Each structure stands twice: as structure tokens, then as C-alpha cells.
């Protein structure tokens with residue numbers, strides 16, 4: 217499944233306001249959490265993290281190391297997440313994304329997510345788009 221240092225390395229290289237290693241560790245160790253990772257040539261290059269609570273799932277984040285982007289890795293991570301979430305009993309998945317994050321919004325829409333609503337200034341400097349997909 218990959219170790220926390222490798223996951224944290226991807227986190228730091230993917231987000232302007234990364235979670236701390238402790239935040240990641242705590243979320244991953246929660247029994248409701250769902251984690252998927254992808255490796256290339258023995259190197260962890262992407263991960264996706266979410267949760268399933270009863271029949272509802274949520275994706276918190278998905279990230280791929282810059283050198284490994286545009287190769288279908290996030291797409292694969294998303295499919296594996298959906299599969300694991302379904303196995304845990306989820307019927308629907310939600311997520312929030314920055315309205316300016318065009319790459320992520322295209323990734324999710326391509327995978328069948330639909331826009332539910334916009335939360336103005338959710339991130340302070342940006343709005344959140346809430347996306348939803350049936351599993």
C-alpha cells in the first residue's frame with residue numbers, strides 16, 4: 217500500500233496547502249478510510265484518499281507526482297477507489313474541488329461526476345464545486 221513518507225512526498229509536491237504527515241497518518245489509520253496507491257518502476261507516484269460512512273463515500277484528495285501526470289494514473293486511482301467504496305457498501309460518492317482546478321474537474325467529470333452546487337469562497341480565495349457520482 218505504500219508507506220507514509222512516500223505518500224507525504226506526493227502530497228507536498230501536489231498541493232499549495234498540504235496536509236501534514238500526522239494528518240495523513242491519522243486519516244489513513246481511520247477504519248472508515250479508503251486509500252489507493254499507484255507505483256511505476258517501484259516508485260509510489262500517486263494516491264487517492266477518501267472515506268465511506270454507511271452508504272455514502274467522499275473523496276478527500278487525489279494526487280499524482282508532477283513527472284507522472286497525463287498518463288492515466290489518476291483515472292486508474294479513481295476507478296480503484298470507486299471499486300473499493302462499492303465493496304464497502306457505498307452507493308454514491310461526493311467531493312469538493314476548487315473551482316479553478318480545471319485538471320481535477322475534467323478528471324472527475326470524465327469519470328461521470330456531475331456538479332451539484334457551488335459553495336462561494338469555501339477556500340477563502342476560491343469557490344468550491346461539489347461533485348457527485350453514483351457508484
Ligand SMILES: CC(C)(COP(=O)(O)OP(=O)(O)OC[C@H]1O[C@@H](n2cnc3c(N)ncnc32)[C@H](O)[C@@H]1OP(=O)(O)O)[C@@H](O)C(=O)NCCC(=O)NCCS
Pocket residue numbers: 230231276277278279280281284285286287288289290291292313317318319320322323324326
Ligand atoms: C488532478 C491530477 C490528480 C490528475 O492526475 P493525472 O494522473 O495527470 O490524470 P490522468 O492522466 O489520469 O488524466 C485523466 C483526465 O483528467 C483530466 N486532466 C488531467 N490533467 C489535466 C490537465 N492538466 N488539464 C486538463 N485536463 C486534465 C483529463 O480529462 C484527463 O483525461 P485525458 O488525458 O483523456 O484528457 C493531477 O494533476 C494532480 O495531482 N494535481 C495536483 C493535486 C490536485 O489538484 N488534486 C485534485 C484535487 S484533490
